[in-house]
Amino acid sequence: MPGKVGPDELAEHVFERSGAHDDRVRQGPGFGEDAAAIDVPAGTLVVSSDPISLAASQAGRLGVAVATNDVAASGADPAWLTAVCLLPTDAPETLATVTGDLDDAARELGVSIVGGHTEYVDALTRPTLSLTAMGFADPFVPTGGATVGDRVVIAGPAGLEGTAILASDFADSLAVPAATIEAATAFFEEISVVPAARLLRDRATAMHDPTEGGVLAGLVELAGASGVELTIEREAIPVRAETETLCAAADVDPLRIFGSGALLATVPDEYADDAVAALEEAGIQAASIGSVTADDPSGRLTLDDEEITGPIADDLYPLWAEADERTES
Incomplete structure (x- = not known):
């Protein structure tokens, strides 16, 4: 694999x-x-x-x-x-x-x-x-700095990079409108989290950008690095309409596809609302999606009522494998 x-x-x-x-x-x-x-x-x-x-x-x-x-x-x-x-x-x-x-x-x-x-x-x-x-x-912000009581903030929507890849690499095999493909391909222009990190870094206890395996893999990695339990609400995680459409057509989970374009951060509870407001004022979609609920040396992610464990395989890998098999045949 x-x-x-x-x-x-x-x-x-x-x-x-x-x-x-x-x-x-x-x-x-x-x-x-x-x-x-x-x-x-x-x-x-x-x-x-x-x-x-x-x-x-x-x-x-x-x-x-x-x-x-x-x-x-x-x-x-x-x-x-x-x-x-x-x-x-x-x-x-x-x-x-x-x-x-x-x-x-x-x-x-x-x-x-x-x-x-x-x-x-x-x-x-x-x-x-x-x-x-x-x-x-200055200061250095690790992935492993989350502490109990922090809130978990996401800057940017889930699956942005994966959506752009679906639209560019797999458009011919997905039955979705051309306008959706065009809009999703443009997501390549939005996958930098440098502006969001600059806004969060002075108050964040931890930051991590989800890549392979998407937002869920990023949360698992943050929990593991910090030795904590994260309790997250799936519905609170922003997902664009184009992502929903393409992921449904490809039968993949928006939270399990390449996630560049989103930034995960833990911030003190009293700063979370201000952090979200500052990001949105800068034109960056943001939300508070959960909290750090306990110390856990093994790292744990609870998504709604489901415990998620890693490592998480990205849902796009099988699609590339299938495409290679079709090319070889």
């Missing part, structure tokens, strides 16, 4: 194999923690790497967004990127498309692309990117 490596395998094979000890590392590898934080003379440098391996459309724009979102969700202003681009040999025109998207998206965020690597690979049918984003944070 494709997707993220589970927490048990990470604990056994990854987290304890992090090379030499360095006291300057404030936040190293950890479940749910998407960025590292390193104390340097100029402040706290936040660094995060992320791949884009399956989405065929606007891979460069997606790559910039997912890498810079992780840095922003740690309280930093993303400033620099490196980009590794592995491209299909039989589609040389992909180079111009991908690098154009990278350049456009980085310029929009004021981020400099400072290095990387580009090559063609015979085995690839889609571009595969890996981007590393960097920036300084």
Whole structure:
């Protein structure tokens, strides 16, 4: 099954194999923690790497967004990127498309692309990117900072990235109106959470941007990193009409598809209403969707009356597998 490596395998094979000890590392590898934080003379440098391996459309724009979102969700202003681009040999025109998207998206965020690597690979049918984003944070906001009594706030609707992927990669197989496809494809322009993170970071106890596995995976990761129970109301989570329509046509859950474009945060209870109001005043759809109800070392997500456990597989993976099988046949 494709997707993220589970927490048990990470604990056994990854987290304890992090090379030499360095006291300057404030936040190293950890479940749910998407960025590292390193104390340097100029402040706290936040660094995060992320791949884009399956989405065929606007891979460069997606790559910039997912890498810079992780840095922003740690309280930093993303400033620099490196980009590794592995491209299909039989589609040389992909180079111009991908690098154009990278350049456009980085310029929009004021981020400099400072290095990387580009090559063609015979085995690839889609571009595969890996981007590393960097920036300084003050203060650094971890995924694992939620405390009992905090409220859980979401900035942005669920499934925005997944909806855009459905509209661009699977439009021919979904019986939905052309206007819905056109509107949903434009969601690629909205998947940065940098503005929302800037509004929340001074008061948030934890922040996390849901990516693979959607909002539910993001909540599970936040709960696990913080060692708490989150109690969430499904109906409180904003979902756009286009997302509902495309997900129904594809038979997938809006809360279990790629979720870039939303930001999860825990904030002190007394600040939650002000946080939502500030986000909405800035034109960012937001809602208070639940609370941190108990300490729980294992991490727990209760959605309405259902206990959700991870890891959560993204509902889009089977669709890509089916598309590849049709292509091969």
